[in-house]
Amino acid sequence: KAGVTQTPRYLIKTRGQQVTLSCSPISGHRSVSWYQQTPGQGLQFLFEYFSETQRNKGNFPGRFSGRQFSNSRSEMNVSTLELGDSALYLCASSLKVTGNTGELFFGEGSRLTVL
Amino acid sequence: AQTVTQSQPEMSVQEAETVTLSCTYDTSESDYYLFWYKQPPSRQMILVIRQEAYKQQNATENRFSVNFQKAAKSFSLKISDSQLGDAAMYFCAYRTLQGAQKLVFGQGTRLTINP
Numbered sequence: 001k002a003g004v005t006q007t008p009r010y011l012i013k014t015r016g017q018q019v020t021l022s023c024s025p026i027s028g029h030r031s032v033s034w035y036q037q038t039p040g041q042g043l044q045f046l047f048e049y050f051s052e053t054q055r056n057k058g059n060f061p062g063r064f065s066g067r068q069f070s071n072s073r074s075e076m077n078v079s080t081l082e083l084g085d086s087a088l089y090l091c092a093s094s095l096k097v098t099g100n101t102g103e104l105f106f107g108e109g110s111r112l113t114v115l
Numbered sequence: 116a117q118t119v120t121q122s123q124p125e126m127s128v129q130e131a132e133t134v135t136l137s138c139t140y141d142t143s144e145s146d147y148y149l150f151w152y153k154q155p156p157s158r159q160m161i162l163v164i165r166q167e168a169y170k171q172q173n174a175t176e177n178r179f180s181v182n183f184q185k186a187a188k189s190f191s192l193k194i195s196d197s198q199l200g201d202a203a204m205y206f207c208a209y210r211t212l213q214g215a216q217k218l219v220f221g222q223g224t225r226l227t228i229n230p
Contacts, residue, residue, distance in 0.1 A: 033216050043218075043223075045219070092160075092218075
């Protein structure tokens, strides 16, 4: 079955703009989480959604937001972009059921460059 | 809060030889998951191996095995018979057993395979 799909793969924005990234999880997976990957900070958890509800949020400013739709697809939005927001944004999906393996399945990421 | 530390930013090994990547973590929980993920240059994060903390037996997946020392909070990855395709960034990650699907990652170890 298809893996986690993220769009767009690459994008370039300028400071002050806003951006929306999309993630389609593996069919049947209802939990979607987002991570930011930078050379300096490594992989940092942004947020997790399950059944259209944000269940957990990382330590990021309010400019970072997200949502999940009824089909489990998720979007994340970053407003008022700053240079430091340049990163690879990874989406991961998982089965959120008791006794699951705990594994997260990752997409290939969206590479955001802020100029 | 849980933390994960990978003390080796880079490692290299000759093809067909064995290499061990180190990982330590800090947690007050007694049950949790530990993972090693591989991120090749194509960027997609792939699960290499998984360990449930309540299992004393070390996990093994073909050429990959772990040395899980719960009391020492250590979780090293051994790659036997290294192959060129093993070249990648390797991330150690921690996940609580309850609730959040959030992974806490180490900073990663870049593994180079020398032919």
